[in-house]
Amino acid sequence: MSFKIMVERKLKEPPSKEVIDIIHKIRIAAMKRKGYIGGETLVNYIDNDEVVIVAQWTTVESWNNWINSEERIGLERALSPYLAEPAKIRVFGLGFQL
DSSP, X not given: OOEEEEEEEEXXXXXXXXXXXXXXXXXXXXHTSTTEEEEEEEEOSSOTTEEEEEEEESOHHHHHHHHTSHHHHXXXXXHGGGBSSOXXXXXEESSOOO
């Protein structure tokens, strides 16, 4: 079973080139990690200060290894001055587990 991770970010202002570059670096780094399947970056059409990343991982353990990695923490630290509030992260499994 794979998992989808939603990372919701609210920016202080519309994304600048620097913000877009940091978000791309986060995604590129995640793509190199064991367990990463794929993902997409969604920008709210009406309010482009709102960005949602949807990433698919093979296991929650793989996701946890990425989210707790020094590389990701450093990239998130670089992005944090541009955020209006902390990122909201939600983890979803595909389908029901009975």
